[in-house]
Amino acid sequence: MQYKNLGRSGLRVSQLSYGAWVSFGNQLDVKEAKSLLQCCRDQGVNFFDNAEVYANGRAEEIMGQAIRELGWKRSDVVVSTKIFWGGQGPNDKGLSRKHIVEGTKASLKRLEMDYVDIIYCHRPDSLTPIEETVRAMNHVIDRGWAFYWGTSEWSAQQITEAWAVAHRLDLVGPIVEQPEYNLLSRHKVESEYLPLYSTYGIGLTTWSPLSSGVLTGKYKKGVIPPDSRFALENYKNLASRSLSDDVLRKVDGLKPIADELGVPLAQLSIAWCAANPNVTSVICGATKESQILENMKAIDVIPLLTPAVMEKIEAVVQTKPKRPDSYR
Incomplete structure (x- = not known):
């Protein structure tokens, strides 16, 4: 496993990491979580991602209990969570000072931890002034509840505004953004965020490298494996949006490239994300140890992605965003 500094910070995280979205609390409980987390550690993963909204808080409880029962030394791992959707009440969501403080304390209680290493604003909040959010995130850091803060799915303009506030008030700005990034979703990472x-030295911890499993090649037109994410009731709408004829055609076009390299399509897709120098860590999801072991081999695929191979991939997906002239 390789380790990279998160943006300009001194925090080092594994190039591939594990996220609890969908799996913990929906598909897996503590016993299964322990075996998956230990499998990740055995492969050199030190970064584990969560959020207050995952399985309505159950994902944090499972991760916290699993880590405690595994007896890991807290300083050996990097744990993150995200704040935005904490409940149904009018003050249980968003990025007000009230919810950031109360949501962080609730997350730490569920995780059974004194602190998280990174805390993210899970989405932008148009109803709360950015200055209030920046001040609240700094309060969380000052109290020692988190060491760093970041954003998830914010626009470049919103991140720039947050940094402007931080500079003006001599506060800590967001050091990391967590966007979706894969062969089918590239605009933010490769165009919008370039400046x-x-x-600001922003690092990236990207999610959905396999586009919810689409880029594994396991989905066919009208065929959804019963143990897959898209078979879950909550994700059937996502399946209908994600499995278009055009997308499935591109996936089929990528398979010969993976075959030529002698690797599974999933490893090729993860390695492609990790090969972007602006990506610090690629967050992978998995419900089986075998999936983790396969995904982690993507590290060995990165050196195989020569310019010629990258051109072949681009010729199939044709998703590269056009860079604004001013960023060239």
């Missing part, structure tokens, strides 16, 4: 990397 942020050099200006």
Whole structure:
């Protein structure tokens, strides 16, 4: 496993990481979570991602209990959570000072931890002034409840505004953004965020490298494996949006490239994300140890992605965003 600094910070995280979205609390309980987390550690993973909204808080409880029962030394791992959707009440969601403080304390209680290493604003909040959010995130850091803060699915403009507030008030700005990034979703990472990397030293912990499993090649037109994510009741609408004829055609076009390299399509897709120098860590999801072991081999695929191979991939997916002239 390789480790990279998260943006300009001194925090080092594994190039591949594990996220609890969908799996913990929906498909897996503590016993299964322990075996998956230990499998990740055995492969060198040190970064584990969560959120207050995952399985309505159950994902944090499972991860916290699993880590405690595994007896891991807390300083050996990097744990993150995200704040935005904490409940049904009018103050249980969003990025107000009230919810950031109360949501963080509730997350730490569920995780059975004194602190998380990174805390994210899970989405932008148009109803709360960014200055209030920046001040609240700094309060969380000052109290020692988190060491760093970041954003998830914010626009470049919103991140820039947060940094402007931080500079003006001599506070800590967001050091990391967590966007979706894969062969089918590229605009933010490869175009919109370009000025942020050099200006603010933003790191990226990207999610959905396999586009919810689409880029494994396991889905066919009208065929959804019963143990897959899209078979879950909550994700059937996502399946209908994600499995278009055009997408399935692109996936079929990628398979010969993976075959030529002698690797599974899933490893090729994860390696492609990790090969982007602006990506710090690629968050992978898995419900089986065998999936983790396969996914982690993507590290060995990165050196195989020569410019010629990357051109072949691009010729199939044709998803590269056009860069604004001013960023060239």
